[in-house]
Amino acid sequence: MSTGTTKLDVVVSDVVPVNELVTRFHFRRRDGQLLPTFSGGAHVVVEMRDGERTRLNPYSLMGSPLDTREYTISVRRDDVGRGGSLFMHRHVRPGMEMVISYPVNLFSLDLRARKHLMLAGGIGITPFMAQTAQLAAEGGNFELHYTCRTASLGTYADVLRERYDRRVRLYHDDRDERIELDRLLSSQPLGTHLYVCGPSGMIGWVCDRAAALGWPAETVHFEHFAAPQPGAPFDVTLAVSGKTIRVGEQQSLLEAIEAAGVDPPYLCRGGVCGQCETNVIAHDGKFIHNDHWLSEQEHRSCKKIMPCVSRFEGGSLVLER
Ligand code: FES
Numbered sequence: 001m002s003t004g005t006t007k008l009d010v011v012v013s014d015v016v017p018v019n020e021l022v023t024r025f026h027f028r029r030r031d032g033q034l035l036p037t038f039s040g041g042a043h044v045v046v047e048m049r050d051g052e053r054t055r056l057n058p059y060s061l062m063g064s065p066l067d068t069r070e071y072t073i074s075v076r077r078d079d080v081g082r083g084g085s086l087f088m089h090r091h092v093r094p095g096m097e098m099v100i101s102y103p104v105n106l107f108s109l110d111l112r113a114r115k116h117l118m119l120a121g122g123i124g125i126t127p128f129m130a131q132t133a134q135l136a137a138e139g140g141n142f143e144l145h146y147t148c149r150t151a152s153l154g155t156y157a158d159v160l161r162e163r164y165d166r167r168v169r170l171y172h173d174d175r176d177e178r179i180e181l182d183r184l185l186s187s188q189p190l191g192t193h194l195y196v197c198g199p200s201g202m203i204g205w206v207c208d209r210a211a212a213l214g215w216p217a218e219t220v221h222f223e224h225f226a227a228p229q230p231g232a233p234f235d236v237t238l239a240v241s242g243k244t245i246r247v248g249e250q251q252s253l254l255e256a257i258e259a260a261g262v263d264p265p266y267l268c269r270g271g272v273c274g275q276c277e278t279n280v281i282a283h284d285g286k287f288i289h290n291d292h293w294l295s296e297q298e299h300r301s302c303k304k305i306m307p308c309v310s311r312f313e314g315g316s317l318v319l320e321r
Pocket of ligand 1: 265266267268269270271272273274275276277291293306307308309
């Protein structure tokens with residue numbers, strides 16, 4: 001069994017459209033027991049069985065960690081992605097039986113912080129739903145700044161404002177409202193930790209400014225899941241398993257390896273945790289590295305690949321798997 005991928009048999013207990021792009025899904029255990037405990041920032045990997053094909057996508061848990069009767073996730077529809085979000089939106093209905101992983105937290109709160117400064121962009125709000133619930137229950141000091149394209153796409157903005165009032169600040173792109181980042185980062189009390197989740201441009205901007213303004217790296221936390229991208233099919237030889245497989249256009253390399261009956265480790269399936277790191281034995285072609293785990297130097301060396309998000313173009317690829 002892969003690391004961190006112990007499975008839970010669940011039933012979909014509710015499906016709630018949130019706005020024109022986002023739908024919320026509720027899961028309960030099939031055996032009626034409570035679900036495992038989790039902490040704010042955790043995610044689960046949802047298995048989507050779509051005919052012959054199984055997709056596994058990670059989603060942040062957004063309910064209160066104090067209530068494990070059900071898990072909730074929110075899925076933003078991506079019309080040009082590989083189909084996972086469309087499958088959830090089109091096919092998942094209340095009463096459907098599904099399999100999800102145990103929760104894993106790669107974006108946990110540092111509870112030593114005297115204050116938690118949270119910056120969310122778009123659907124990046126979801127881990128903060130659970131984190132703010134956790135902090136509110138524990139009497140933690142937090143402030144959330146949430147940017148969204150329009151008020152109608154401000155997923156859960158109303159809920160958050162109602163729950164936490166002035167601890168939540170909203171910014172709407174269509175009204176040209178922007179976070180005054182330097183001022184915000186420069187005016188925090190000592191012992192503040194910074195958390196950011198949203199589009200990669202936003203994460204890069206916030207992390208760069210925090211570093212430039214002297215925030216210690218250990219106080220800056222970010223959730224940077226990359227969705228696997230479609231691309232041209234390619235062939236891979238798995239040297240340890242003695243198999244040669246084809247990675248389809250809409251398939252990730254990790255999914256193709258799994259479909260061949262090989263069970264590689266993974267946690268995030270989004271290029272950030274390092275679990276799926278795989279050695280390259282030989283190659284003749286070009287790597288398309290999409291992860292946030294390997295260094296630039298490691299990307300250039302072509303000696304490793306993160307199969308959950310990265311692809312290959314060219315003649316031949318042999319992996320130590
Ligand atoms: S599974 Fe986390 S980096 Fe690939």
